[in-house]
Amino acid sequence: MNISIIGTGYVGLVTGVCFAKLGNKVICVDINEKKIEMINKGVPPIYEEGLEQVLVENKNRIEATRDYRYAIQNTDVTFICVGTPSEDDGSIDLKFVKEAAEEIGEQLRNKDGWHLVVVKSTVLPGTTGEVVLPLLERYSGKKAGVDFGVAMNPEFLREGIAVRDFLEPDRIVIGYYDDKSREVLRKLYSSFSCPIVETSLSAAEMIKYASNAFLATKISFINEIGNRSKKIGIDTYEVASGIGMDKRIGRAFLGSGIGWGGSCFPKDLNALRYWAKEIGEKIDIINSVIEVNRKQPLRMIDLLKKHIPNLNGKTVGVLGLAFKPYTDDIRESRSIPVVRRLLEEKAIVKAYDPKAMDNFKKVFPHITYCSSAVTVLEGSEAVLIIKKWDEFRRLDYSGKIVIDGRRVLEAKKTARIYEGVCW
């Protein structure tokens, strides 16, 4: 098939590159000239495991452009993969989705023949049918379900391993407006052996939110159990193994620690909470999940103060700044509230992360950034382990108080005092 992808963030680019790998011809559309140039040279503008190789191997089937006209005229299916950031109040900002729908609509006005528009961006229930579809109709002057098709096909890609998640999904969700759209997406995904769930547009939208909310709930749940367990000397990882073997529960996402961050869970749970309010409903469980996650990283400071009650003037090392290992992304990273609290307590903060320091400097320009984890340890009385990078396992923590937020158990062997957050 000939496919266009609007937006080349990690979802759009990975989707485009993987569709090319499956034999389709792909045109990526973005407004960023630098990204376009890089993609056309076979260089991914973001880091994702395996992405560069797939891009290079399929270079003859993928190109990037700013030109919506060229992209829509030369393809049969368009995926909207633009970002849906949060407004200050937590509600979803649909600006980029609306702009994409308007541009596609305008181009459909002058296109002969049927075209399918698929929303892949994470949008709240009702958005594809009640916002995107009317905009497409208004700007194209054509009728959805007759002149063009509409579908919603959420993504479940984890940043960092998105290529693998795309190629080996647990399931594919096809929300469709009209039968022809469903048929085209069935055909596009025909080489996948996983189950395909076919739903209404808004059920597909809700599946995405409910998936992220449930995963975040599992983490907050195990952290709640973990905080209590720690108090009486239980290792929460033993508890997670024990309950995770029950097939109804599953072990995944029961990794206790200092909570969830990133560009998706926080934004999506806030949007869900805001949306519930808008439809006149309360969504208590989500409120609790968010609240547990807000407090969780600060437990590191409580544990630290057990050993150093007054942090004023004390040097504290922070290892790991990104929201998860193997990325430079610090969005909603749990390191942010931890460092903020350390500074409020007037501690001297030395930090290191193999990838994320440049991004962290934009938020905290005045802490000390070290060139290695070893340098963080020099002169620090205590060290907080925020992310599980392999190199943190091999350090000699002799003489230090270590507060471990991510279960780097090797640190226990050498540390003077070792405290795991939930173990």
Ligand code: UGA
């Ligand atoms: C998440 C979902 O996992 C994807 O399925 C979804 O497609 C994506 O959001 C999205 O909506 O686009 P991602 O944000 O990349 O993916 O990161 P995860 O690997 O899910 O981790 C999220 C946070 O949870 C991280 O801060 C991680 O450290 C934390 N986490 C994860 C735990 O604290 N414990 C765990 O057991 C697992």
